[in-house]
Amino acid sequence: MSGRILVVGLGPGNPDQVTPEAQTALAEASDFFGYGPYLDRLELSPGQTRHASDNREELSRARAALDMAAAGRTVAVVSGGDAGVFGMAAALCEAIESGPLEWCGIDFRVIPGLTAMLAVAARAGAPLGHDFCAISLSDNLKPWEVIEKRLRAAAGAGFVLAFYNPVSRARPWQLARAFEILRDILPASTPVIFGRAVGRPGERMAVTTLDEARADEADMATCVIVGSPETRIVERSGLPPLVYSPRSAGRPAR
Numbered sequence: 001m002s003g004r005i006l007v008v009g010l011g012p013g014n015p016d017q018v019t020p021e022a023q024t025a026l027a028e029a030s031d032f033f034g035y036g037p038y039l040d041r042l043e044l045s046p047g048q049t050r051h052a053s054d055n056r057e058e059l060s061r062a063r064a065a066l067d068m069a070a071a072g073r074t075v076a077v078v079s080g081g082d083a084g085v086f087g088m089a090a091a092l093c094e095a096i097e098s099g100p101l102e103w104c105g106i107d108f109r110v111i112p113g114l115t116a117m118l119a120v121a122a123r124a125g126a127p128l129g130h131d132f133c134a135i136s137l138s139d140n141l142k143p144w145e146v147i148e149k150r151l152r153a154a155a156g157a158g159f160v161l162a163f164y165n166p167v168s169r170a171r172p173w174q175l176a177r178a179f180e181i182l183r184d185i186l187p188a189s190t191p192v193i194f195g196r197a198v199g200r201p202g203e204r205m206a207v208t209t210l211d212e213a214r215a216d217e218a219d220m221a222t223c224v225i226v227g228s229p230e231t232r233i234v235e236r237s238g239l240p241p242l243v244y245s246p247r248s249a250g251r252p253a254r
């Protein structure tokens with residue numbers, strides 16, 4: 001009899017932001033697949049087995065998890081944040097679509113989590129209060145030309161932009177180039193938020209403007225939010241600024 005796959009989003013790192021639904025799913029699983037640092041967040045009981053793998057091995061991890069579920073185990077595959085946002089859920093769907101027919105019959109459930117941009121936005125105020133989009137700046141799985149095209153289209157259409165994977169040791173220049181492109185499209189005063197490791201040790205928030213934004217402010221644990229022309233910074237004496245995007249755009253608020 002085939003087992004189950006539970007794809008679990010663990011949230012951005014704060015244990016209070018793991019949903020009760022995710023906790024229930026984690027308690028039910030016998031085997032845990034994921035990137036080591038995500039598995040490190042879990043307290044496994046003696047009957048639960050950990051199968052850690054490297055960050056870049058998503059498809060082989062997905063196949064190994066499906067193999068084990070096909071053999072009758074209850075398998076949790078974990079992602080940080082939400083598993084459906086630049087996480088393991090899509091890798092599992094790809095593996096199911098291209099794998100043996102029996103994998104299509106496995107009980108497959110995705111348990112949502114709090115994605116990084118929402119945790120960063122909440123710290124800053126309400127920068128995602130109006131239309132927004134999320135873009136990964138990693139060109140590992142798509143050509144950089146596609147990223148540039150999407151940046152220009154989204155910024156030109158007035159979306160707030162949330163950047164995941166803004167930089168890494170292997171991708172040092174992409175965020176600086178993204179800022180360069182955006183400076184030709186957006187006002188210099190457009191708010192930019194750097195939210196690093198939100199909810200985890202080492203959390204750091206910084207708010208600046210597009211003309212002042214420096215790519216070296218970000219690392220691979222940072223989610224960067226670039227406002228739309230409507231996004232505002234409210235300075236507050238002795239308190240961090242509030243950044244928000246008004247609920248209405250292109251016409252006066254009612």
Ligand SMILES: C[S@@+](CC[C@H](N)C(=O)[O-])C[C@H]1O[C@@H](n2cnc3c(N)ncnc32)[C@H](O)[C@@H]1O
Pocket residue numbers: 012013079080081082083084085086087114115116117120163164165166195196197198199200219220221222223224
């Ligand atoms: C591979 S993506 C995974 C995203 C994850 N599935 C989610 O929904 O948040 C990794 C990127 O998420 C962002 N990220 C993850 N956790 C974060 C946190 N606690 N604070 C800020 N950004 C975070 C960073 O941009 C990082 O490079």
